[in-house]
Amino acid sequence: MKPLIEDWVKAATSGDKDALEKIVIEIQDHIYNLALSMLWHPEDAKDATQEVLIKVITHLGSFRYKSSFKTWVYRVASNTLINYRQKYMKHSMSFDEFGTQLKQGLSDSIDFTTNETEQKLLVMEAKIGCSNAMLQCLDRKSRLTYILGEILEFHSRQGAEILGISPANFRQKLARARNKIHRFLHQNCGIINSQNPCRCAKKVDNSIAKGRIRPNELLFVRDGRDTALIHTIESIENEVALFQTNPTYNAPDQLIKEVKKIISTSDI
Secondary structure, three states: OOOOHHHHHHHHHOOOHHHHHHHHHHHHHHHHHHHHHHHOOHHHHHHHHHHHHHHHHHOHHHOOOOOOHHHHHHHHHHHHHHHOOOOOOOOOOOHHHHHHHHOOOOOOOOOOOOOHHHHHHHHHHHHHHHHHHHHOOOOHHHHHHHHHHHHOOOOHHHHHHHHOOOHHHHHHHHHHHHHHHHHHHHHHEOOOOOOOOEOHHHHHHHHHHOOOOOOOOOOOOOOHHHHHHOHHHHOOOOHHHHHHOOOOOOOOHHHHHHHHHHHHHOOO
């Protein structure tokens, strides 16, 4: 039987560095994927994940076992991400601005390449980048609420505990965020509403021309494994599936190496 992560916490706070490393391995991918949804760019997500992991490592002794360790970690991550580099990061677009952008430069075919596998990778890059960019149109607290309650499907009690608000308040915030996403998708996204002209494939050439997609340096599509997800685009039946069909990512190897160095010198 796999030990409870809380058992590792007890061991780690008693000085067991192997237990501490197990904790980091257990939580790092969850934090990275949350950070990526919150911040859009993988490099920002990597840096934010490292900051969260350092806070978890250095504040592990403050965990009081009154909630699940998972909830506590998400609370640490949420508090970090809501304020992460807010003064220095580019102001997010409004839904209106993003909607206008989506209507521009649509093409009926992908002219950049005729290779079918390459086309699939580019379409997935457009889909993932667009859906994550859409989240950035929400203010950070609303974005976090939507990610926790809708995409990750946390119950309102757990989501409320993570954000430090009441379950009723969490449900209200989630409903408002959900309505904004719903309205935007039905007005702009051709996957959700077939009457809209925008499709992921139609955005590829313009996105390359504008520098939003760099075919030789894709941000979100890792390798050929993600082409298997291409069939999910046209089979999406509801709004949340647009986000839930995006890949889940492993935390970058470089991040893991850096955190292991911190663990080797940490004194909990």
